[in-house]
Amino acid sequence: MPVSRGRKPKKNKKPARTPKAPVLEPTALPDWMPESIENVLDEAAVLLKAEAPRELDQATASLLGAELHRALRGENGGLDFDLFFEAVVLAAANAEPRLELWLLLQGMSAIAPPGFESFVRTSASRLRKALRSEVLPEWPRLAAKVKATGDVWELQDGYGTRLGVLAAYGYPGDTTSTIYLFEVDTSWIPRLSGGGVFDSLDQAAAAWRERFGGTAAPEPITDPGRLDGLVNRSLDILGDESRVTLDNWYRAERRYLTLDSALKNRGLRLPPSHSYFTDIDPMVMTEPFNAWHLEKFGNEPDDLVVEDLAAEWMEGIVPATWFAVSPDRLDHVRSLIGDWPDDTIRPAAQALLPTWVRWLGERAGLPSALVEGLVTEVAK
Template sequence: MSPVSRPRKSKKAKRSKGGGAGGAAVSRGADQPFGGALLPGQRSALAALAQGLGHDREKADWYAESSARVLDEAGVLLGADGPREVEDATAVLLGARLHERVHGDVGGLWFSAWFEQLAQAAAEQVRAGLEGDGGAWEAPWRLLHGMASIGTPDLCAVALRMMNGVRKQVRGAVRPPDWLRLLPKPTATGEVRLLRDPCLPRIGVMAEFAYPGGVDRHVYLWDVDACEIPCLAGGGTHEDFAQAAAAWRSAVGDTAGQRAPHVPDQADLQCLVQLDLGEEMLRGTENRGRLDEWYRVGRRRYDLDRALRKRGQGLPPRQSLYTGVETQWAEEAFGEWYAERNGGRRPEPEGAAALAEEWLEGALPGTELQPSPHRVQHQYALIHDWRPDHPVTASAHALFPDWVRFLAERGGYPEALAERAATTATTGERTPADCPIEDFSGLEGAPDRPRSAE
């Protein structure tokens, strides 16, 4: 075992169930895996997983109630006059219920299973309405089309199967608008643009889409946050690339600047491939923007990959962010930086090497020099999971604030942001405003803050 790895616990806990991007470190306590690193009211990933998935997948108590709420509110779809409006409204209808459940004291957060049960309930309401019990059938019929349009291929197939079960009855009733049949088929044109925040691990990927015949051409935005495991901070459809870029800049804040979107290389789209889309990593602080796009983000990624493959090159293969990571350049650069500020004395080598390894493992390419306060807090938490009695652990703790200052200087951070990050490296604490992708509303003991998306 190498000197660097001696103080470290098993890395198995840093892998997600899918074996790709890393997860949170192993808990040292029942509900506080990182000592004081969690914000007030925030659940650890382990605690959220135990509560969220600890129920029968097919019989979670909330399925029926949430399905009824969606069907009660589905009348808003009748005001839509095109496929994009139905799809957007469907995403919001489902996202509202997901947000309610994620932030509520419930378990059984199997979102795919609920999607299937909602589709079945919608089809039953269509059938009942057409058979003359006085119930409305057109709103749930539109809902099924919207669900087919936002669902990943497996879930789309579920919605289509439910639609096919009542299609003959619908054809005998008043004919729905012709554009409704376009909904299961949003298609990427292959035009893609990308924006990166120069300071924060935040990336905006924008791709053009349309329905068959070029109907309702629009741009879909993936707002990717890579402070921890790459996840969706928000997203949705926009009129064009300019509007999508403006929405991304507004969500990110002042550090985003005014850079124009550029055409990305294939490697730049690794952020989409690495996106965490599974219920097993829910933390209970997901915002509405992320949950509104819970289903559609994977579907649009799939559709984009298909379109790019037709051009000869799809999304890049998923690369491991935890194997073959080169750290020597960072160790050497940090050593030189540290020596310049400490009379020629270099940092303790094993502590510096351990810091470099922990920081660079799991880092999305292009974000290595971005010590946002959120990312620093996450790394602080990981270091706190090392063996506390080992000298390398003590060395790494002592060096961590300087390591963050080094990265901030290399990355051209504004002074105020660099100092906030260095403070987090010392205390393990940050304010909710330092990570606007999280929503702490409704969590007991959580600090007040505005939601990042409604």
């Protein structure tokens, strides 16, 4: 097999967050954090409107997400969102005791990142004691006890590169369940692209279809291996995250962990975390492409060009989606190929890309209008 050339080496992504133990000592904070912490504490009064665990969960996630989004838009350095979470907890615990700050800590306990749960609960307990003259409701403490039932479904967009995972959750003593929707973009490195809580499966599915189109109904998942993209989503901050993604930055991770536990209780195990940048065999795609090219055009393209194109296409993406093509995936791949060294491989790969896209579109059974649109776009 020819040795691939022209592609730039890529660093190995680490999909799993490493839990860290919070520290109580004062920490030097990036410039953006003090103002954001003050904003959260000042706006915490909005939590007084919550009347149920789900409402508190949602309001807290939105309160923190607004500041994460503000920091991202402001070209700030030190975008350590775990540190920000820790600093907000410390600030709320050490501020003048107020009911809304206790509610804030209860809400943060419900969405705490791995390794922070005990820290937040301890801080909330300290604040509760400081508010001993107040009559505090019991229901806010249920927010942190949300559990997945183990019932889970999936949806895909028409291109097959966006995954919707719909999982049922409930609170202690509540016979009704809610649906949490994980939106995962697998166009390239899988990443969270959104999320939200809904009253029913139908409501969650309707929200998905409103965003991504289609008429498909959610399919129950009995094989956890289908959730590979959710398991291995990147936790890196890329800088273009939407507000809805940042509203769910902490909550999605917490909901994922409870889903993992629920599936294990049913004897089901999610696939292990791993890198999509190793053990790539381009022949998985080059052989069927060459066979199609020979049948359609009567010849086979240059082996080296096809191999490099296939390897670039496959690296970093969920293997189950290798043969999917979408506008977002094309944007990623075109950008990567554009960075190849200026030799004979790069222009040849760029010239071959429209044919590659047509093959994938036809192979996936996409409507002809979508295939032609993709081919036309990539040929520009």
